[in-house]
Amino acid sequence: MNARPIDEPAPTGADQILDQGVRDPDALLEVDHVTLRFGGVVALNDVSFSLRKGEIFGLIGPNGAGKTTCFNAMTGVYRPTSGAIRFQGQSIVGKKKHEITRGGIARTFQNVRLFPEMTALENVMVGADAHHKTSVISALFRLPRHWQEERSGRERSLELLEFVGIRRRAGDVSRNLSYGEQRRLEIARALATNPTLLCLDEPAAGFNPAEKAELLELIRRIRDTGVTVLLIEHDMRLVMGVTDRIVVLEFGKKIAEGTPAEVRDNPAVIAAYLGVPTDAA
Numbered sequence: 001m002n003a004r005p006i007d008e009p010a011p012t013g014a015d016q017i018l019d020q021g022v023r024d025p026d027a028l029l030e031v032d033h034v035t036l037r038f039g040g041v042v043a044l045n046d047v048s049f050s051l052r053k054g055e056i057f058g059l060i061g062p063n064g065a066g067k068t069t070c071f072n073a074m075t076g077v078y079r080p081t082s083g084a085i086r087f088q089g090q091s092i093v094g095k096k097k098h099e100i101t102r103g104g105i106a107r108t109f110q111n112v113r114l115f116p117e118m119t120a121l122e123n124v125m126v127g128a129d130a131h132h133k134t135s136v137i138s139a140l141f142r143l144p145r146h147w148q149e150e151r152s153g154r155e156r157s158l159e160l161l162e163f164v165g166i167r168r169r170a171g172d173v174s175r176n177l178s179y180g181e182q183r184r185l186e187i188a189r190a191l192a193t194n195p196t197l198l199c200l201d202e203p204a205a206g207f208n209p210a211e212k213a214e215l216l217e218l219i220r221r222i223r224d225t226g227v228t229v230l231l232i233e234h235d236m237r238l239v240m241g242v243t244d245r246i247v248v249l250e251f252g253k254k255i256a257e258g259t260p261a262e263v264r265d266n267p268a269v270i271a272a273y274l275g276v277p278t279d280a281a
């Protein structure tokens with residue numbers, strides 16, 4: 001692995017000035033010199049980048065580059081070994097997953113993770129529940145506020161199923177939905193938490209070209225509602241077609257950052273992907 005040794009000093013002075021992203025005053029999320037080790041494996045090695053509000057941002061790189069680890073660090077699954085992660089200017093390192101969700105970051109997973117015996121609607125309502133304000137007591141005694149929240153959560157969940165295109169499956173148990181519908185359901189559930197930032201981990205995995213085109217359109221519609229989108233995706237055509245900016249990781253290090261056109265023409269990126277077809281799924 002060509003990772004930089006962990007004990008090498010963090011970049012200072014000129015290096016940091018070059019690192020425009022971290023100094024970006026419009027940043028929604030800042031990953032600031034993050035290193036994350038698993039025993040001897042350096043999954044992230046001094047990685048810095050920032051996302052601006054309202055953009056669709058791609059995180060790409062060959063297998064094992066550290067993309068999912070980066071998502072996990074942003075969503076409270078892993079704590080970075082060093083470095084900072086700030087969301088809307090506040091550190092989120094050390095926060096619990098549900099605190100981060102409540103704070104406005106939602107995610108989907110590489111593998112579908114739904115409640116298989118619950119209906120599509122119930123799966124989305126679980127997401128909406130994350131924002132309910134009523135207490136357990138109020139729910140137990142079925143106080144009016146609880147009913148009100150339950151009703152509005154249901155309506156909002158139905159709207160979200162409509163938004164992702166599977167409203168007609170609302171009453172079906174999720175294990176009976178097609179694979180493509182389950183992936184859309186996951187997105188609806190994540191949106192039910194009212195995120196400011198939605199992180200999608202390989203949402204097009206296993207999709208055919210028509211499903212990929214629909215997903216691309218859905219991602220754009222999500223962004224158009226004001227949600228910032230962070231996308232991990234192996235399908236280069238999809239990434240290049242939908243993102244505003246991209247960061248490329250290789251062996252845990254950032255090797256490139258820029259617009260899709262800049263990244264596509266970057267020699268380091270071409271080398272990293274050498275031998276990998278550009279439309280590889």
Ligand SMILES: Nc1ncnc2c1ncn2[C@@H]1O[C@H](COP(=O)(O)OP(=O)(O)OP(=O)(O)O)[C@@H](O)[C@H]1O
Nearest residue numbers: 038041042043061062063064065066067068069070
């Ligand atoms: N929980 C863990 N324990 C030990 N090593 C891990 C763990 N999670 C990830 N790694 C290692 O960290 C490195 C980065 O893995 P990660 O899953 O983040 O890469 P990725 O870019 O998401 O890859 P892929 O595209 O294959 O999903 C790999 O070497 C991986 O084996």
